[in-house]
Structure formats: structure tokens, C-alpha cells
Amino acid sequence: MACHSHHYWPDVTLDAVNAYWQDAAEMADSKWDKIFGEKIPAFQRGIASTLNLPDPAQIALAPNTHELIYRLLSAFDLSKPLRILTTDGEFYSFARQLMRLEELSNVEVERIPTEPFDTLPQRFEQALHSGDYQLAYASQVFFDSGVAFPGLLELAARKPEGTEMVIDGYHAFFARPTDLSAIADKVFYTAGSYKYLGAGEGMCFMSIPRNCQLRPLNTGWFAEMAELENRTGGVGFGNDWLRFAGATMDYSPLYKALAVLDLYQQEGITVDSIHAYVLQNQRRFLAAMDAAEHPLLNRDNLIAYDLDNGHGHFFTFRCGSAENAELLQSQLRGKNVLCDRRQQLLRLGFALYHPEEETFARLFCE
Known part of the structure; x- marks a missing residue:
């Protein structure tokens, strides 16, 4: 991610x-x-x-x-x-x-x-x-x-x-x-x-x-x-x-x-189809996030404007401190989830190569 x-x-x-x-x-x-x-x-x-x-x-x-x-x-x-x-x-x-x-x-x-x-x-x-x-x-x-x-x-x-x-x-x-x-x-x-x-x-x-x-x-x-x-x-x-x-x-x-x-x-892949696919990924992620009630990955910490179509292809979470963001990034890496951070901000990206059956629930499991 x-x-x-x-x-x-x-x-x-x-x-x-x-x-x-x-x-x-x-x-x-x-x-x-x-x-x-x-x-x-x-x-x-x-x-x-x-x-x-x-x-x-x-x-x-x-x-x-x-x-x-x-x-x-x-x-x-x-x-x-x-x-x-x-x-x-x-x-x-x-x-x-x-x-x-x-x-x-x-x-x-x-x-x-x-x-x-x-x-x-x-x-x-x-x-x-x-x-x-x-x-x-x-x-x-x-x-x-x-x-x-x-x-x-x-x-x-x-x-x-x-x-x-x-x-x-x-x-x-x-x-x-x-x-x-x-x-x-x-x-x-x-x-x-x-x-x-x-x-x-x-x-x-x-x-x-x-x-x-x-x-x-x-x-x-x-x-x-x-x-x-x-x-x-x-x-x-x-x-x-x-x-x-x-x-x-x-x-x-x-x-x-x-x-x-x-x-x-050749494959008929367009920016419109990529964007629509990523929006579906993001919606599944948000559903999993809401169900998990994670202490950091939640709507209160998500920097959001228009979640239907007001974002690029990544979400950013305020983690309160650079230490919190670094720890969360390390925990996610332990689950084989790659992401990055900028100081106290943790960024999670979505791509065409994420499978349709991906629920993103693994991010929130203990």
C-alpha cells in the first residue's frame, strides 16, 4: 500500500x-x-x-x-x-x-x-x-x-x-x-x-x-x-x-x-477504469476500518474532504506523533503491508493490482 x-x-x-x-x-x-x-x-x-x-x-x-x-x-x-x-x-x-x-x-x-x-x-x-x-x-x-x-x-x-x-x-x-x-x-x-x-x-x-x-x-x-x-x-x-x-x-x-x-x-485499461477500480478499493477499506475501531486508523484521524471523489489514490492518517506513525508502519510491515509516512502522517495507497476480493481487514487485526 x-x-x-x-x-x-x-x-x-x-x-x-x-x-x-x-x-x-x-x-x-x-x-x-x-x-x-x-x-x-x-x-x-x-x-x-x-x-x-x-x-x-x-x-x-x-x-x-x-x-x-x-x-x-x-x-x-x-x-x-x-x-x-x-x-x-x-x-x-x-x-x-x-x-x-x-x-x-x-x-x-x-x-x-x-x-x-x-x-x-x-x-x-x-x-x-x-x-x-x-x-x-x-x-x-x-x-x-x-x-x-x-x-x-x-x-x-x-x-x-x-x-x-x-x-x-x-x-x-x-x-x-x-x-x-x-x-x-x-x-x-x-x-x-x-x-x-x-x-x-x-x-x-x-x-x-x-x-x-x-x-x-x-x-x-x-x-x-x-x-x-x-x-x-x-x-x-x-x-x-x-x-x-x-x-x-x-x-x-x-x-x-x-x-x-x-x-x-491493448488491455483497454483507461484512467477512468483505474479510478473507478481504486474507488471501490477505498470503499472496502473504509468499511473494514469502520468495523475494526482501530485506535489510529479511524475516521477521526483520516484527513478527508470528499471521500466519494475528492481524493487521489491514497489516504492519510494523523497519528499524533512521528513515533506513533513509525510504530504503526512497523506493525503493518509485520503483516506484510507496505506503506510510508511523513513525520506523524501515515499514508496508505490503493492500486489497480489490489485484487477485487481484498477486504483490507488484515490491516486492522491484532
Whole structure:
């Protein structure tokens, strides 16, 4: 039940890694033609189809989302004031980067508390429209609580014209059905293959509005891939994903991600069917939890907003202390139940590979 952190890889990913090795060994530098001409466009089409994005060529790739976000941040002129709006529930990578940026005298960050969740949309949107922010950033599903930001996509559609907005979709991509068609040219959307796609680390992406004219300061030679042999003076940028491209990376994760996408297409597995299956798992878990009257795993300690459809694919419990959470995690490990924790928070995830007959009662037995 740690599958919100690391989904098990389908067996097809082994053949995918071998295929990447074979291509690299046989084609040497010519492999870039295949990677940029076939593999990357196929992955972009898969992402665009999943998220209902109109232009696959606007999906930038990188080994991790932090690289993409920092490249976006580098497009702002740090000789001028930079105001950023976010929440207090963002993942460590972005939260740490903001704290470092705040050491600069001209960077100001406002963090909207995520709780209470029912008023979060109003509070965030009010701040968004009342302040002069260059960047707004919020998670679609919060990594610590598992709660989905209520109405985030609708809120993003109403953002001020002068504010760039990023939606961190890491805990929603390939978990919650997501349609970005109405805001494709309004927001940047980031996610990756490590979690719910089940393709491992090293393959992340960011969708880019088609009208984007930002010029990242952090830019690599891949950004000149289309004009490499005819390079002229100056630093130019294309109007597709290469605007936010970096430099050389290992593309075996790309092959793995494509293999998983192909597998799901062949098996008729969709994000909608995965989400419906996980919701059934969660309902069986809640029924077992209510019957058990566990001292820590109970509704009083469960961070909850809308248990019918207001969460990602994991539940988070407040255990009162880090020691309580560590002890409970150890007890569950003794029952062959894997989970993770963040300080006093214990997280339990649900996945497609949990069998339909699983009642989850074993978690609550003495």
C-alpha cells in the first residue's frame, strides 16, 4: 500500500529497457533520430490523449519535474520583483526551492493554507486576483493529505492574464481522470511516470501553453535540436516543447513509459477504469476500518474532504506523533503491508493490482 510512491512496474518494461539498449548499441548517435523522430512524439501523443491536450508537440520532457519547474522559474527576470502564490501543501522539491528563492530580497511567496479544504478554492482565487503575482503554483492532489484541490481546473481557467500558472499533477496523472482541454493554453501542467503510470523514475513532462513566449535562462542544447546543424548567433527558441528542453538524458524511461501506455491500450485499461477500480478499493477499506475501531486508523484521524471523489489514490492518517506513525508502519510491515509516512502522517495507497476480493481487514487485526 505504498503505491502512491512507487507503483510496481509491469513486466513489459523489462523488454523496453532491453530494446533501448539494443537501439543504442546498434544505432549509436543515430539513435537520436529514432528517439526524437518516433519515440518522443509517441509519448507526447499518449500524454495528450490521457489529458485531452490539443497539441502533443507542446509537451516538454525531462528526467524530473523539478528541472522543468526551475527552467520555468529561470524565465522570470530576477532583477525585478517576483511574487509567487502557492499553498502550504506542496511537495518538498518545490517547497525547498521556494525557501531558497526567498533568500533573495526581491522574491516574495504567499502560501495559502490548504485546510479547511472546503474554502480553499475561494481563498486561493481571492488571493490570486488581489495580488500582482507573476507565478501561481498548486497541486491537483496534495502529496501529504491525498486530498484533491477542489475545483482547481475551473479556478485556473479564470486566472489573471498576467500570471503564469502551474498545476502539479504528479498525484493525479493516470490516477484521476483529467481533462485539460479548456485550460491547455492557460497553464503549465507537470507530472511523470514514476507513480501511477508505473513506468519508473526518469520520465517527466510539462505541458506548455501554445502562446508561450518565455525565454528560460536555464536552457540546454536539446533546445536547439531542430537547428543544430545550421546554428546561427544568438539564443533562439522554438514554439514547441523544445523551448523548455534541457540536455542529454537517459531515454530508457521513455521506452518503459511507452511500453506501459501500449499495454494499457491493448488491455483497454483507461484512467477512468483505474479510478473507478481504486474507488471501490477505498470503499472496502473504509468499511473494514469502520468495523475494526482501530485506535489510529479511524475516521477521526483520516484527513478527508470528499471521500466519494475528492481524493487521489491514497489516504492519510494523523497519528499524533512521528513515533506513533513509525510504530504503526512497523506493525503493518509485520503483516506484510507496505506503506510510508511523513513525520506523524501515515499514508496508505490503493492500486489497480489490489485484487477485487481484498477486504483490507488484515490491516486492522491484532
